[in-house]
Amino acid sequence: xxxxxxxxxxxxxxxxxxxxxxxxxxxxxxxxxxxxxxxxxxxxxxxxxxxxxxxxxxxxxxxxxxxxxxxxxxxxxxxxxxxxxxxxxxxxxxxxxxxxxxxxxxxxxxxxxxxxxxxxxxxxxxxxxxxxxxxxxxxxxxxxxxxxxxxxxxxxxxxxxxxxxxxxxxxxxxxxxxxxxxxxxxxxxxxxxxxxxxxxxxxxxxxxxxxxxxxxxxxxxxxxxxxxxxxxxx
Numbered sequence: 402x403x404x405x406x407x408x409x410x411x412x413x414x415x416x417x418x419x420x421x422x423x424x425x426x427x428x429x430x431x432x433x434x435x436x437x438x439x440x441x442x443x444x445x446x447x448x449x450x451x452x453x454x455x456x457x458x459x460x461x462x463x464x465x466x467x468x469x470x471x472x473x474x475x476x477x478x479x480x481x482x483x484x485x486x487x488x489x490x491x492x493x494x495x496x497x498x499x500x501x502x503x504x505x506x507x508x509x510x511x512x513x514x515x516x517x518x519x520x521x522x523x524x525x526x527x528x529x530x531x532x533x534x535x536x537x538x539x540x541x542x543x544x545x546x547x548x549x550x551x552x553x554x555x556x557x558x559x560x561x562x563x564x565x566x567x568x569x570x571x572x573x574x575x576x577x578x579x580x581x582x583x584x585x586x587x588x589x590x591x592x593x594x595x596x597x598x599x600x601x602x603x604x605x606x607x608x609x610x611x612x613x614x615x616x617x618x619x620x621x622x623x624x625x626x627x628x629x630x631x632x633x634x635x
Contacts, residue, residue: 473502489516490532503530517543588612 470491473484482494484502491512492502502509503518514531523537529544534552536542543552575597582593590606 475499475501483512485516487516487518488534490518491515 470483470485473486473492477497477499478484478494480494480496484492484494486492486502490502492509493512495508495510498505498508500508502511511530517532517534518530520527520529520533520535523535523542529535529549531544531546533544534541535544535549537549539555540551541553542549578597579595580592581595581601584591584593588607588609590608592604592606593601594604595601
């Protein structure tokens with residue numbers, strides 16, 4: 402055999418020997434790789450870190466889309482003035498006006514549909530605006546685009562509470578007036594009254610308006626009776 406052939410055979414033998422030695426190592430590496438891909442149990446939470454430094458100030462925000470308006474009070478408002486009124490409603494003056502916003506569409510235009518207006522007790526046939534609140538059948542209703550809806554209903558009657566303690570006695574009342582004497586003078590009734598403190602005064606009651614119609618009726622009945630008697634006698 403030549404030297405070249407010997408070297409080739411030797412290298413092949415060494416390669417086979419190395420592959421045999423590396424094969425178990427490859428198997429263990431594969432097992433370790435598979436084990437590393439499975440997450441282990443979650444560890445305990447670590448201690449809280451120190452507070453970081455304050456960040457830089459942000460850029461100024463854009464102006465909001467809200468409406469700045471004072472609450473309506475009686476007075477004169479110029480055309481274009483915007484006010485809030487009642488329970489969060491917004492109105493804009495359609496002209497110079499001293500009228501209140503609700504119920505005066507020629508003077509005020511309502512802005513949006515927000516807010517409420519308390520319209521009191523329900524009145525049959527009255528036209529209610531959106532957001533109007535009214536009381537009906539012991540409940541409060543709100544007018545919506547779909548008609549009245551319950552806003553706050555009356556709850557069930559609760560149990561009677563415990564009887565409270567008796568209150569303190571009131572102060573003695575003042576002495577009242579008393580009738581000391583009564584006398585009829587024709588169709589006038591005269592009362593002698595003793596006032597509080599001992600003062601006396603007379604009170605005259607004219608009974609003519611009461612008795613005169615009765616006397617006229619009585620006289621008419623007597624005349625009718627006399628006429629019947631006369632007719633029987635004749």
